[in-house]
Amino acid sequence: MNQPKYHVFVCSSSRINGKQMGYCAKNGAVEIIQKMMMAIQEEDLTNQVMLSNTGCLGVCQQGPIMVVYPEGTWYGSLTVEDVDEIVESHFKNGEVVESLEI
């Protein structure tokens, strides 16, 4: 496999039974995923950043949740307004956005 530099996971509250139920999806996670996918493409980062949606990541009360591997950075209480800063700082410049870490 051609390993991406960053593999980004955002909870979309997707259960394995096919239902979508949970805190993150009800609080803007889908819009965050859509905006981040667009930002990754606009910044020409598609070869470096892979974006995946997930089921519950276990810390719903701090959602919407994003995890970035391989470093294992956990971001929480995200809004669509946070997407550009994460893309610019973390994915383009390699600097974790500490104010959004949980």
Next chain:
Amino acid sequence: MNQPKYHVFVCSSSRINGKQMGYCAKNGAVEIIQKMMMAIQEEDLTNQVMLSNTGCLGVCQQGPIMVVYPEGTWYGSLTVEDVDEIVESHFKNGEVVESLEI
């Protein structure tokens, strides 16, 4: 965050619109997730191994797909019969199952 030693992602073909459509879900991915969750609990690895389901991981033709972080190991063409070997070799003994890597 209390970072797990291994964060395991298995594609459950979960789209961000809440639908579950795709190769992995049609080819046993949900059963793989269920068996792995049980194996993690039976082997008392819940403090070390976190298991999440995901949307499409982009290599459907090699599915069902599993990715293990932080090392970034990609496993493919999985069946429920492969679960015990991955848990025993990779999660308990730290040795990647090379025969299942893609």
